[in-house]
Amino acid sequence: MDTDKAIEIVNLLANGVDPETGEVFPNNSPYQHPEVIRSLFLAIKALEKMDKSEKRQKRLPRNAGKSWTEEEEYLLVKAFDEGKSINELSEVHKRTKGSIRSRLIKLEKIEEFKI
Known part of the structure; x- marks a missing residue:
């Protein structure tokens, strides 16, 4: 899986959306808990940083x-x-x-x- 796809999936999860169906998770879903949501947004930042680094590496001689x-x-x-x-x-x-x-x-x- 490429990093862009992973960012897309984690972003959907962080926003309370099932990446497979597009449905909003119910309120009692773990993806609706504040700590989980914050963790997912931190994961997105880390993935974006990794993606930026990978793209820079590809441009280097x-x-x-x-x-x-x-x-x-x-x-x-x-x-x-x-x-x-x-x-x-x-x-x-x-x-x-x-x-x-x-x-x-x-x-x-x-x-x-x-x-």
Whole structure:
């Protein structure tokens, strides 16, 4: 089940609606108790946060968050010294621009910019 579908189902439950039939739960249903409803709304927030995180992960480059190898650092420095831009290096290494900048700072190829 995908996260969007789970959010939809839990949202219906939190609003006192049977997700299968669309009928409103009776007053004596556990889904009508205040603590259960609050818990379901907390679950919705958690699912939405998880969904947002999953979608962000899908947009990140393939190597985002992975450790740098010595060979990759060597290739990064070589390409940077040859005049490649941060954007180009980001594409080649499949990493974020921030990761490229951070690695170049660590390798003392550029200085950290402080605001």
